[in-house]
Structures are given as C-alpha cells and as structure tokens.
Amino acid sequence: MPHKKIIRDLNLKVTSQRLLILEVVRNGPSHFTAQDVFESVLARNPEIGFATVYRFLRTLSEHSYVTEIRMGGMPARYEWAGKRHHDHLTCVSCANIVEFENTEIERLQEKVAKQFGFSLTDHVLELYGVCPECRAKESAAKAR
Amino acid sequence: MPHKKIIRDLNLKVTSQRLLILEVVRNGPSHFTAQDVFESVLARNPEIGFATVYRFLRTLSEHSYVTEIRMGGMPARYEWAGKRHHDHLTCVSCANIVEFENTEIERLQEKVAKQFGFSLTDHVLELYGVCPECRAKESAAKAR
DNA sequence: GTGAAAATGAAAGTCATTCGCAATTATCTT
DNA sequence: AAGATAATTGCGAATGACTTTCATTTTCAC
Numbered sequence: 001m002p003h004k005k006i007i008r009d010l011n012l013k014v015t016s017q018r019l020l021i022l023e024v025v026r027n028g029p030s031h032f033t034a035q036d037v038f039e040s041v042l043a044r045n046p047e048i049g050f051a052t053v054y055r056f057l058r059t060l061s062e063h064s065y066v067t068e069i070r071m072g073g074m075p076a077r078y079e080w081a082g083k084r085h086h087d088h089l090t091c092v093s094c095a096n097i098v099e100f101e102n103t104e105i106e107r108l109q110e111k112v113a114k115q116f117g118f119s120l121t122d123h124v125l126e127l128y129g130v131c132p133e134c135r136a137k138e139s140a141a142k143a144r
Numbered sequence: 145m146p147h148k149k150i151i152r153d154l155n156l157k158v159t160s161q162r163l164l165i166l167e168v169v170r171n172g173p174s175h176f177t178a179q180d181v182f183e184s185v186l187a188r189n190p191e192i193g194f195a196t197v198y199r200f201l202r203t204l205s206e207h208s209y210v211t212e213i214r215m216g217g218m219p220a221r222y223e224w225a226g227k228r229h230h231d232h233l234t235c236v237s238c239a240n241i242v243e244f245e246n247t248e249i250e251r252l253q254e255k256v257a258k259q260f261g262f263s264l265t266d267h268v269l270e271l272y273g274v275c276p277e278c279r280a281k282e283s284a285a286k287a288r
Numbered sequence: 289g290t291g292a293a294a295a296t297g298a299a300a301g302t303c304a305t306t307c308g309c310a311a312t313t314a315t316c317t318t
Numbered sequence: 319a320a321g322a323t324a325a326t327t328g329c330g331a332a333t334g335a336c337t338t339t340c341a342t343t344t345t346c347a348c
Contacts, residue, residue, distance in 0.1 A: 013294060013345050034336085049297035054336065070216020071268070073305085075335065089262055098260050105252050109271055112249075116242050117276035118233055124215070124270045127253055132261035157314050157325060178305085193328035198305065217336085219304060 010063055017041075017048050021056050025066065026080055031097055033075045071126060091131035093138075098131075154207055161185070161192050165200050169210065170224055175241055177219040215270065235275035237282075242275075 003022040007014050024040040025032070034057055038050040057078055061068040069088070070076045086101040105125065113120040130138065147166040151158050168184040169176070182197045201222055205212040213232070214220045230245040249269065257264040274282070 015295065015344070017296075047297080051298080051337075052296060055295090058337095068216075072212075072214020072216070072220060073334095076216060089257060089260055091262070092265055098262070100256050100260070102252060102256055105249055105256075108246060108249050108252070109269075112244050112246055113233060113271055113273050116233055116244070117279075118235070118242070118271070118273035119279060120271060120273040121236055122272040124268060124272075125253075126268045127257055127262070127264060128266040128268075129257050129262035129264040135261075135263060159314070159326065161327075191328080195306075195329080196327060199326090202306095217304090 006065065010059060010065075012059070017045070017052050018056055020045055020048070021053060025057075025060075025078075031077050031079050033077055035075060037078075069124070069126075087125040087127070089127040089129065091134055092128050093130050093134035096131050096133075150209065154203060154209075156203070161189070161196050162200055164189055164192070165197060169201075169204075169222075175221050175223050177221055179219060181222075213268070213270070231269040231271070233271040233273065235278055236272050237274050237278035240275050240277075 003019050003026075004014050006022065007018050012018065020041050021037060024037055024044075028036070028040060034050070034054050037057065038048075038053045041048050041053060057066065057068075060066040061078065064081055066078045067081045068076050068078050084101060085106075086099045087105075089098040089100055090096070091098075109123055109125075110120055147163050147170075148158050150166065151162050156162065164185050165181060168181055168188075172180070172184060178194075178198050178201055181201065182192075182194055185192050185197060201210065201212075204210045205222065208225055210222045211225045212220050212222050228245060229250075230243045231249075233242040233244055234240070235242075253267055253269075254264055
C-alpha cells in the first residue's frame with residue numbers, strides 16, 4: 001500500500017514529515033524505538049521535531065499499522081504490523097530479538113480467559129533468555 | 145520467616161523503615177505499587193521518604209522476595225513472591241487482576257526457547273480482556 | 289488562489305523513578 | 319557502654335521517556 005494512501009486512510013493530511021517517517025519505518029530494521037526513527041529521519045530532514053515522530057507513531061499504533069511494545073523502564077519498541085501476529089524471545093545479554101509464533105500458546109490463552117469469563121482483547125508474551133551466541137561466550141569466559 | 149531475618153539475609157541493616165515496609169507489603173493487598181506502599185507506610189510513620197520505599201522494593205525484587213511487573217507507562221506493580229509462579233489476566237475496563245497458572249503454557253515457552261537455542265531465564269505473560277462484570281455492564285449500557 | 293482546519297517544531301510540562309549528599313543510625317570494636 | 323565506622327535515610331534535584339502547548343506553517347477543499 002502506498003504511503004500516501006496509508007496516511008489518507010487515517011484521515012490525516014499528507015505531509016513530508018509523515019511520508020519520511022513511513023519511509024524510515026518501512027525500510028529500516030524491523031524493530032525500532034521512537035528515538036531510532038527520529039534519528040534516521042533527522043538525517044534526511046534536519047527540520048523535524050521528535051514530537052512529530054512520537055505523535056505519528058502513536059497514531060500508527062492506535063490504528064494497528066505498527067505494534068507498540070512497552071516493557072518496563074526502557075523506551076517503547078515498535079514494529080511494522082504487516083506481518084502475522086508473533087511474540088518475542090529476547091536475549092538478556094545482547095538484546096537480540098527473535099520472533100516466534102505458537103498457535104498452541106495462543107489457543108491456551110483464549111482458554112484461560114474463557115475459564116475466568118473474560119473476553120480476551122490483547123496479550124503480552126515476552127520470553128527472556130540467553131541466545132546461543134551469548135551462551136557460547138559465557139561458557140568460554142568461565143573456562144578461562 | 146520473620147521480617148528481621150529477611151533483612152539480615154539481604155545483608156542489610158535492620159531499620160524501622162524497612163520493617164514497616166515489609167509489614168505493609170506482607171499484610172496489605174497482594175498487588176501494589178510503590179506509591180501504594182509509600183502511602184500506607186506514611187500513615188504509620190510520617191517521617192519516611194519515597195526513595196526509601198523504592199530503594200527497598202527494588203532490592204527485594206532483585207532478590208526475588210517480591211516480583212516486579214512493569215508494563216509500559218504505568219507505575220510498576222509488585223507482589224510478594226511467596227506463592228507459586230503465576231501470570232495475570234487483567235481487566236482493561238476495571239483493572240481487576242486475576243491470577244492464573246498454566247503449566248501447559250509454561251512448557252510450551254520452554255519448548256520455544258529450546259527451538260531457538262536460548263536458555264530461558266524469565267518471561268512475561270499478561271493477558272488483557274474484559275471481566276464478566278464489566279461485560280455485563282457493557283451489554284446493559286448498549287441495550288439502554 | 290484562499291481560508292479554515294490541521295500539522296508542526298520548540299520548549300515547557302508530566303510522571304515514574306533514580307541520584308547526590310549531608311545528616312542520621314545501626315552495628316561493630318573495644 | 320561509648321565511640322568508631324560505614325550503611326541508610328530524607329530531601330530535593332535530576333533523569334528519561336514521553337506528552338502537551340501554542341505560535342507559526344502547511345495542507346487541501348472550494
């Protein structure tokens with residue numbers, strides 16, 4: 001979908017800043033913070049304010065164009081929501097993020113909600129661990 | 145375990161403020177924010193500082209005496225970690241929290257981590273939905 | 289083109305949390 | 319039990335991630 005159409009779908013005016021933000025969000029790395037986006041955008045247009053980036057990212061996430069993940073303390077991470085639903089497995093040592101999907105877990109979540117009479121609207125599943133590379137490094141360090 | 149012993153186990157000095165904080169944490173509601181604790185503690189000792197509560201709660205959570213749950217934006221919620229592991233199902237409408245445990249989900253999480261070669265250290269699973277009471281209210285409101 | 293309404297940038301404001309530090313206290317040491 | 323000593327505290331100021339405000343541009347429907 002062309003970027004202009006996305007903006008119009010949101011009932012917003014098409015501005016150069018919004019186009020630039022979309023450009024960066026869709027062509028950059030898949031996980032990014034508002035700060036990341038702000039910096040990339042700044043490089044191409046030094047006249048942009050970071051409030052504009054925040055504002056637009058918020059709007060995009062409210063309309064499910066991007067997914068916002070807020071884990072305690074640290075800045076919110078975003079990602080373009082085009083792809084299928086998935087959760088994250090994050091390395092606590094190097095911050096590398098792996099995406100996974102597991103329909104079995106999803107199904108069990110629904111089941112739990114139903115058990116308590118809740119209608120499920122959303123969920124957060126974030127796994128934390130040590131990735132293979134960091135595990136290797138750690139055992140190497142221990143052997144030394 | 146007596147509160148003094150808990151504090152000594154942490155290699156900390158036994159002070160009246162730490163004892164008071166433990167008192168409040170262990171006898172109050174099971175889920176609480178630092179602000180909640182601060183206010184309860186203030187009622188019994190008006191000479192206590194906010195930072196002291198935060199500092200001690202942080203230490204307690206670092207040593208797994210309490211569990212800290214930080215969801216984006218809002219203040220961190222804590223709970224005494226004595227009980228068995230569980231996750232939360234939170235009502236987005238009235239903020240009521242239901243605890244649940246599901247070993248099947250836990251097992252699948254381990255499996256996912258193993259698939260990617262990670263050793264799992266931690267996880268966050270928070271389900272959001274509308275509780276039975278709020279669902280009833282909502283449909284009543286709609287019918288009006 | 290024109291003008292009303294929306295968007296923007298810069299700066300100030302929030303809010304939860306953390307820090308710096310001088311004054312106070314708990315726990316040795318003797 | 320008194321003093322030494324090192325941790326702890328309360329306060330206010332600092333931080334960091336947003337969020338809002340508002341005067342000034344821009345956009346776009348006519």
